[in-house]
C-alpha cells in the first residue's frame with residue numbers, strides 16, 4: 295500500500311515517524327549507490343503538479359543508540375502513488391525512522407504555489423484568462439494564461455489586488471470530497487477543471503472574504519447526491535453565487551492563510567505561442583528580488599554618479615552622446631580614407647598605364663580597408679587597390695580588391711579565382727570585392743592576384 299501522505303492533512307508538518315516498507319537501488323555511479331526508500335507514511339512532497347520535491351533527512355536509531363542519518367535528496371511518486379525517497383544511505387525494510395523535512399524549502403514552495411492559486415484566480419476574475427500551465431522554478435515561477443496580451447496597468451492592478459488579499463489573511467482550506475461532488479462543482483463552473491482519476495478529490499479553497507472562511511466542499515458531502523437538481527446551489531445555497539475566491543482540485547502543499555504567501559511581485563510578461571507567460575515571485579523570494587534590484591540600482595547610480603531617480607535621464611544622455619560620436623567617427627574615418635588614398639596614389643606611380651596599390655595593414659580593421667580601397671580606386675584612373683587587414687589575430691586576413699571603373703575588370707571574379715583554394719567566404723561587385731585568406735597564405739595570394747592583374751604569369755610556388 296502506498297505511503298499515507300501526511301502533508302494532505304497538515305502542510306506545516308515537518309517531523310514524523312514511519313517505518314521503511316521497501317528499498318531499491320536506483321543507480322550506482324563510481325561505486326556509490328543511490329537508494330530509493332518507501333515508507334508507510336510520509337510528509338515528504340514528491341515532485342508533481344508543477345511543485346518540486348522536498349528535501350530533508352531520515353534518521354534511524356540502532357538499539358545501541360547509534361544514529362544513522364540518511365539525507366533525502368529527492369522524492370518521486372510512481373504510477374501506483376508510492377512516494378520514493380532518494381538517499382545515498384540504505385535503510386532496511388522494517389526500520390523505524392524519524393523523518394524531517396527542510397522547512398525553509400517547503401515554505402518557499404508553498405508560498406510560490408499558493409501565490410499561483412491566488413494569481414490564477416485573479417487573472418480569471420479580472421481578465422477571463424485561464425491558467426494553462428504553472429512552473430515553479432529555482433529562481434522564478436511562471437503561469438501561462440490563455441489570453442492574447444496583458445497590459446502593464448492590468449498587471450499592476452492584479453498585483454495590488456493580490457497583495458490586498460494577502461493582507462486580509464483569508465483562510466486557505468484543503469478538504470477532500472467525493473468525486474461526484476467535485477463533478478457538480480465542475481458543472482456549475484466553480485471548479486474550472488478536474489483531474490481524470492477515480493476516487494475522492496482534494497479541493498483547495500481560498501475564501502471569498504476574511505471572515506466567512508472557505509465554503510466549497512464544507513457542506514457538500516451530505517447535501518448533494520440526488521437531492522438538488524441545482525447542483526452547486528446545494529453547496530452554496532439555492533441560487534447563490536460562489537462566495538469563494540477560488541476552488542481548485544490540487545494535490546500540492548499550500549499555506550493555511552493568504553497572509554503566509556507574503557509579498558506578491560509580478561515581474562513581467564512574455565508571449566509564448568497562444569498564451570501569455572507571467573513571471574512572479576512570492577514571500578521571501580519577492581523580498582530577495584527587491585533587494586537585488588536595489589543593489590543593482592545603487593551600483594548603476596555610483597557608476598554614473600547620479601541618484602537612482604536620475605538614471606533614466608543619464609542613460610538617455612549617454613545614448614545620445616554615443617550616437618553623435620559614432621556619426622562623428624564615421625565622418626572622420628571617411629575623411630581619413632580620402633587623405634590616406636591620396637597619399638597612397640602618390641607613393642605608387644603608374645607602371646605600364648596601371649597603378650596597383652598593394653598594402654597589408656596590421657592596425658586597420660576590415661571595414662576601414664574596404665572604405666580605403668574604394669577611395670583609392672576612385673581617386674585616380676587606371677588604379678587597382680589590393681589591400682589586406684591582419685588586425686584580427688588568430689583569424690584569417692581580410693583582403694579587398696577595388697578597381698577603377700574605366701578599367702572594366704571584374705574584381706569579384708579575380709578574387710574568387712584567387713581564393714578558390716580556400717574555404718574563406720568572398721563576395722562583392724565588379725569594382726569592389728572582399729574575402730578571407732589564411733594569414734600564412736596571404737603573401738602568395740597577393741602575389742598571385744598582382745600577377746594576374748598585371749597579366750603576368752602567376753609566380754610558382
Ligand SMILES: [Zn+2]
Nearest residue numbers: 498544545546
Ligand atoms: Zn495547489
